[in-house]
Structure formats: structure tokens, C-alpha cells
Amino acid sequence: MGVVLGVVEMPKPLRSFAAALIALGAAPAMADCVATSHTVQEGETVFTIAEGYYGRLEQWSLIYYSNPGKLSNPLEIPAGTVLAVPCLTDGSGPVANVATRQAEQVELRLVTGSNYAPFTDRSWPGQGLITELVSAALEETPDPVSYSIDWENNWTEHLPSLDAKTYDMGFPWPKPDCEQMPEHKGCSFHYSEPIVELLQLLFVSESSDMTFEQESDIHAKTICRPAGHVTFDLDGAERLWLTNELVKLEQPATPQDCFNLLSNGEVDAVALNEFTGWTTLTEMGLRNEIAPLPHPLGVQGLHAVISKQHWRGTTHLYRINAGLAKLKESDRYDEIVSRHLGVFWNRVN
Numbered sequence: 001m002g003v004v005l006g007v008v009e010m011p012k013p014l015r016s017f018a019a020a021l022i023a024l025g026a027a028p029a030m031a032d033c034v035a036t037s038h039t040v041q042e043g044e045t046v047f048t049i050a051e052g053y054y055g056r057l058e059q060w061s062l063i064y065y066s067n068p069g070k071l072s073n074p075l076e077i078p079a080g081t082v083l084a085v086p087c088l089t090d091g092s093g094p095v096a097n098v099a100t101r102q103a104e105q106v107e108l109r110l111v112t113g114s115n116y117a118p119f120t121d122r123s124w125p126g127q128g129l130i131t132e133l134v135s136a137a138l139e140e141t142p143d144p145v146s147y148s149i150d151w152e153n154n155w156t157e158h159l160p161s162l163d164a165k166t167y168d169m170g171f172p173w174p175k176p177d178c179e180q181m182p183e184h185k186g187c188s189f190h191y192s193e194p195i196v197e198l199l200q201l202l203f204v205s206e207s208s209d210m211t212f213e214q215e216s217d218i219h220a221k222t223i224c225r226p227a228g229h230v231t232f233d234l235d236g237a238e239r240l241w242l243t244n245e246l247v248k249l250e251q252p253a254t255p256q257d258c259f260n261l262l263s264n265g266e267v268d269a270v271a272l273n274e275f276t277g278w279t280t281l282t283e284m285g286l287r288n289e290i291a292p293l294p295h296p297l298g299v300q301g302l303h304a305v306i307s308k309q310h311w312r313g314t315t316h317l318y319r320i321n322a323g324l325a326k327l328k329e330s331d332r333y334d335e336i337v338s339r340h341l342g343v344f345w346n347r348v349n
Contacts, residue, residue, distance in 0.1 A: 035338070040081040046071055047294070053085050056349070058291070061199055061274055062086055062341055066334060068197075086338040088345060108147035108316065110134070110304075111167040115153050118275055118344045119172055119196075119302065122151060129340035130172045130302060133195050134320070136332060141323030155228075159185065162307045169316055171195065172302035174230050180237050186305075190313050192320045194301030196337070198273040200233060201292035203262070203281070210268055212293045215239065221268040222248040224258035233298050234271065255280040262290060271297055275344060282348040 038049055050060035064071050066084040071077065112131060114122040119130040126132030131149065138147055150167065152158060158170045172195060178187040202223075204210050211217055218241065225231060231249065235242040242249060250267055252258060258270040259280060270277065274292065281287050304320050306313045327333045 035087045036085050038083045038085050040077045040079055040083060042079045044077065044079075046077065046083075049083065049085070054088055056345075058278075059088065059345055062088060062338070062345075064199065065197075065337060065341070084334075086334065086341075088338070088342050105146065106148045107145040108138070108169065108319075109167045110147060110149045110169045110171065111152055111158055111161060112149060112171050113153045113155050113158070114151045116172075117279070118340055124340075125343055126336075126340070129337065130195050132336055132340070133324075133327070133333070134171055134304060136336060137195075137320060137323030137327045139323070140326040140330075141319045143319075144323075145319070159189070159305075162189070162305065163309060165307070165310060168310065168312070169304050169306050169320065171304040173305045174232075174300050175303050176230070176232050177236060181232065184232075188308055189305040190308055190317045192304040192306075192317060193324050194303060195324065197299045197301045198275070200271060200297040200300050201274050201277060202269040202271055202297050203259070203277050203290050203292050204269045205262060205265075206289055206291060208268070210293070212295045212297070218269075219246045222250060222266075223269050223271050224250040224252065224261050224267040225271045226255050226258055227251045227253055229272075230300075233300055256284060259284055259286060259290060269293075273300065278348050279344075 036053075038053070040049070046060045046063055047057050050063055051057040054062065063083055063085055066086045070081060070083060077083075112120045112128075114120065114127075116128070117124050118128060120128040122128075126135075127149075135149075138144060152161070158167075158173075161167050162170050173186070173189075173191070175191045176184040176186045178184065181187070202210075202212055202218075210221070223234070223241075225234070229251075231242065231251075233239075234247070234249065241247040250258070250261060252261065255270070255272060255276055258267070258272070261267045262270050263286065270290075272280075277292065278287075281290055306316050310316070
């Protein structure tokens with residue numbers, strides 16, 4: 001799923017309007033929300049549609065995630081396009097059964113970490129969006145097997161433990177471009193189909209006149225992405241921002257450090273997925289000072305991974321992919337995603 005950068009300009013005014021909505025606390029009554037569809041009218045954007053349905057322009061990605069392949073450019077949607085508009089729930093409702101660790105009694109052992117909300121976190125409903133999706137997929141797979149999920153918050157231990165077959169499968173992980181970077185350590189693993197695909201955004205100061213309409217707009221800029229976060233999306237074959245030194249990359253320890261650098265004028269933008277970005281801005285009290293540019297930087301899938309050295313690796317890969325495919329064909333996948341997005345937006349708002 002690619003992102004086509006458009007040519008429509010909607011820089012600072014869009015961000016200022018979003019900040020104004022946040023300050024006013026505009027939001028519809030969650031209990032009255034029902035999923036619906038919307039036929040796009042001439043001149044509408046995903047931002048105006050989101051404002052109309054949710055009262056918050058910034059929640060446009062709810063519509064984006066519910067319409068794969070239809071919103072490559074959120075500012076230019078052909079009139080007549082029919083979009084699914086999900087209900088922004090309060091997060092209540094049944095969740096998938098999430099396994100506890102009983103390693104001696106199961107056939108499939110999984111590992112994740114409890115410090116990656118809203119995706120994997122033991123304090124989050126369903127223990128996180130991706131935890132619940134993986135559990136639901138394993139319930140839907142043909143010939144399901146017993147499984148367990150173990151929690152290891154030191155993510156550097158995950159891949160070695162998969163190679164050592166301490167665990168059979170780990171999640172969630174981004175997939176490197178192994179054609180371009182065959183020596184990347186992640187290329188020694190099988191990757192499932194994407195469990196979810198995350199928007200990667202460029203967060204900038206409200207006072208910035210920076211735009212992102214074409215690749216050259218970012219050339220000579222200084223971008224911040226925290227240490228430990230993958231950077232291969234900044235250096236893909238069609239981008240090569242890092243290889244060709246077209247941008248300068250700063251990598252401090254945390255997202256908070258990146259936003260501090262942005263506030264101090266030491267970087268031009270912070271590149272993060274929207275969930276980490278909005279959560280960090282909310283925690284730092286910077287929602288009225290920093291906001292994302294309207295064009296996504298890209299889309300990054302999060303996957304389950306299995307070591308290529310595992311003797312049953314292809315079997316496990318088939319099992320998770322078959323379960324995901326069946327889950328995505330049903331209403332259950334959209335229900336789980338919409339419910340977790342509702343929890344997320346309620347918490348950050």
C-alpha cells in the first residue's frame with residue numbers, strides 16, 4: 001500500500017484549525033455514534049469529512065484506516081467515492097480471549113512487550129490492539145492450536161529468543177526492505193501479512209511554514225526519529241534521504257527528546273507514527289503547539305515474525321496469515337480496530 005504525494009496546499013491553516021478544535025474540546029456523543037458510509041462531494045477532503053462526523057478534524061485517520069486503497073492522498077478524493085465511516089466508540093465491548101503463559105501445555109509460544117501502547121500493553125483493553133488482533137486471528141485460523149503469549153519488555157531480547165526457538169513467533173515488528181538491505185538482521189525472519197498498517201507522519205511546529213507536497217520539500221531539512229525506531233522508510237529505494245545525505249537525521253533517546261528539539265528549533269520535523277506522536281504530545285502538553293503535516297510520510301506495516309531457522313516456520317506463517325485473512329474478511333477485524341481507536345482517542349483527548 002503506497003502513499004502518493006499530492007499537489008494541493010493546505011499547510012498552517014489546517015493545523016491551526018485542528019488546534020482550535022482541540023482547545024474547544026469539540027467532540028460528538030460517543031453513545032450516539034453508528035458506523036455509516038459517506039459519498040464524497042466535490043471539494044471535500046478526509047479532514048472536512050472527519051470534522052463533520054467526529055467533531056475533530058485530527059481524527060481523519062479513523063476514516064483512512066477503514067478505507068484501504070481509497071485515500072492515497074487525503075486532500076484529493078474523487079467526488080463520488082464511497083467511504084466507510086467507522087463509529088468512534090468509547091472502547092467498551094467484548095474483547096478476544098488473550099492467552100496467559102502456560103508454556104508446557106501449548107503448541108505455539110508467542111512473545112511481545114508490554115510497553116508499546118496502544119498496540120501491545122497489558123494495561124490496555126485486550127492487552128493492546130495488535131495483541132487482540134493476533135489472538136483473534138489465531139482463533140480464526142484453520143485447525144487452531146493452543147498458544148500462549150509471554151511478555152518481555154526488553155525488545156532487544158525478542159529476535160535472539162526467536163532464533164534460539166525459545167519462542168515460536170513474535171509481534172509486532174516492521175518489515176525491512178530486504179531487496180535493498182539483504183544484510184539487515186530482520187531479513188533472517190519470515191513476516192506475516194500486515195496485522196495493521198500505521199501512518200507515519202511528520203510533526204512540525206505550528207509556526208513552521210514547512211510543507212510536504214513532494215520529496216524535494218524535505219531535502220536539506222533536519223528530521224528527528226528516536227533511537228531504536230527503524231529508519232528504512234526514510235531511505236527506501238525511491239527516497240534515499242539518508243544514503244544520499246538529502247536530510248540530516250537526529251536520533252535522541254526518546255520521542256519526548258525529539259519534540260523538545262523541535263520546540264527549541266533544533267530540528268525541522270519529528271517523524272513518528274501517529275499514535276506515538278499524539279500520545280507523546282498529549283503527555284507533554286504540546287497539542288496546541290505541534291501538529292502533523294497533512295500528507296503522510298508513508299505507511300508502515302506491523303507484522304508477526306518467525307525465524308527462518310524454525311523447523312515449523314512456514315507452517316506457523318501459514319497459520320497466522322490464514323487467520324488474518326479470515327479475520328479481515330469479517331466485520332470483527334474492523335470492530336476490533338475501531339474499538340481500540342476509540343480507546344486511544346478518548347485517552348489522548
